[in-house]
Amino acid sequence: xxxxxxxxxxxxxxxxxxxxxxxxxxxxxxxxxxxxxxxxxxxxxxxxxxxxxxxxxxxxxxxxxxxxxxxxxxxxxxxxxxxxxxxxxxxxxxxxxxxxxxxxxxxxxxxxxxxxxxxxxxxxxxxxxxxxxxxxxxxxxxxxxxxxxxxxxxxxxxxxxxxxxxxxxxxxxxxxxxxxxxxxxxxxxxxxxxxxxxxxxxxxxxxxxxxxxxxxxxxxxxxxxxx
Amino acid sequence: xxxxxxxxxxxxxxxxxxxxxxxxxxxxxxxxxxxxxxxxxxxxxxxxxxxxxxxxxxxxxxxxxxxxxxxxxxxxxxxxxxxxxxxxxxxxxxxxxxxxxxxxxxxxxxxxxxxxxxxxxxxxxxxxxxxxxxxxxxxxxxxxxxxxxxxxxxxxxxxxxxxxxxxxxxxxxxxxxxxxxxxxxxxxxxxxxxxxxxxxxxxxxxxxxxxxxxxxxxxxxxxxxxxxxxxxxxxxxxxx
Numbered sequence: 162x163x164x165x166x167x168x169x170x171x172x173x174x175x176x177x178x179x180x181x182x183x184x185x186x187x188x189x190x191x192x193x194x195x196x197x198x199x200x201x202x203x204x205x206x207x208x209x210x211x212x213x214x215x216x217x218x219x220x221x222x223x224x225x226x227x228x229x230x231x232x233x234x235x236x237x238x239x240x241x242x243x244x245x246x247x248x249x250x251x252x253x254x255x256x257x258x259x260x261x262x263x264x265x266x267x268x269x270x271x272x273x274x275x276x277x278x279x280x281x282x283x284x285x286x287x288x289x290x291x292x293x294x295x296x297x298x299x300x301x302x303x304x305x306x307x308x309x310x311x312x313x314x315x316x317x318x319x320x321x322x323x324x325x326x327x328x329x330x331x332x333x334x335x336x337x338x339x340x341x342x343x344x345x346x347x348x349x350x351x352x353x354x355x356x357x358x359x360x361x362x363x364x365x366x367x368x369x370x371x372x373x374x375x376x377x378x379x380x381x382x383x384x385x386x387x388x
Numbered sequence: 389x390x391x392x393x394x395x396x397x398x399x400x401x402x403x404x405x406x407x408x409x410x411x412x413x414x415x416x417x418x419x420x421x422x423x424x425x426x427x428x429x430x431x432x433x434x435x436x437x438x439x440x441x442x443x444x445x446x447x448x449x450x451x452x453x454x455x456x457x458x459x460x461x462x463x464x465x466x467x468x469x470x471x472x473x474x475x476x477x478x479x480x481x482x483x484x485x486x487x488x489x490x491x492x493x494x495x496x497x498x499x500x501x502x503x504x505x506x507x508x509x510x511x512x513x514x515x516x517x518x519x520x521x522x523x524x525x526x527x528x529x530x531x532x533x534x535x536x537x538x539x540x541x542x543x544x545x546x547x548x549x550x551x552x553x554x555x556x557x558x559x560x561x562x563x564x565x566x567x568x569x570x571x572x573x574x575x576x577x578x579x580x581x582x583x584x585x586x587x588x589x590x591x592x593x594x595x596x597x598x599x600x601x602x603x604x605x606x607x608x609x610x611x612x613x614x615x616x617x618x619x620x621x622x623x624x625x626x627x628x
Binding site for chain 2: 201284303
């Protein structure tokens, strides 16, 4: 009973702060993911390209990002580069998260494009389509649909990884929890509460992603339209 | 129509086609036969440059095709192809599959392309399937859509790469019928197939390939009744 009482107290006392912090978590995640999608598209096309130098640039970028911890990348951008460019903590955090997630998204896009049957490209080319037209009209739409489930997964990872920006003093959910439990000395209840906030956000997002996936699934329509 | 001189093609160290000479006339129906690995599909794919031959020359309508200089996309507009596995675009309806290239490659008006597509669907007997997605069709229906899709570009030649090999036996007939109709309309066709009955009935010429060489060619009556080459005899004995 004491546990439930404590939980209720935390909600009533810090509920608004947690809500504001949720907004911070959501916005830094959203901006970083938007950025990551752009980076992902660019580097995926580098990897698919027949140009060796572009392949090589993409390999280096993905290799470095995947090979080093996110927290190191965040610290490097915020503190390490402070003498060269002074980024505010939100910008540095969003940038680091975006660059990080972008490397994984590049691999997701590349994998989806390469998973499309070779016959699709051949059929398109045999109809006189140029390779870029075939990519745009035939390959990408199919690849994008296929990339939604792994992309949703990566977005969820990105959302949870955003908690690391607390270490460069962005007042996100996790940072707020740190502050609250420093005041009330109730780590069990406080982290339980912040866990619920994360969980709710993730569940809402998962639902949206699922809807999107169903909507895009044109090749398996529920009803047959007869004309 | 199509002239091939001394064509050769290798995949790495494997020589698949060796010094092929072939002349295909307008309105001619040519059937390529041969055992698996004989190079017949590769030869077909060289004709629309899905495979690029290392040696030899290809002329289409008396124009020499130079990989480096000729716009291959333009060549492919004139050379339709039908694949063993249909390769329909799964994210597009039957109608969208057919109008895709006319609209985006030939820049035809959409209404015009749709009218033509409906005409072609009527021709292949699938008028009522225009708004279906490929996944909702049987194999035979898919292949007929693929034929309509290739015809929508108004090609001068049609290439068929084992068009019935992936079909259930009872669906083979409907595809062959569409091909027969096409042949009787005077379409120039090059067909890789194991359907010897069809070859006998429709082909003007049968060409037997083995180990990347043309070892025998002639009218189907002659080839099937009195094959001269020992490997042709063996091949036909196995298959018939």
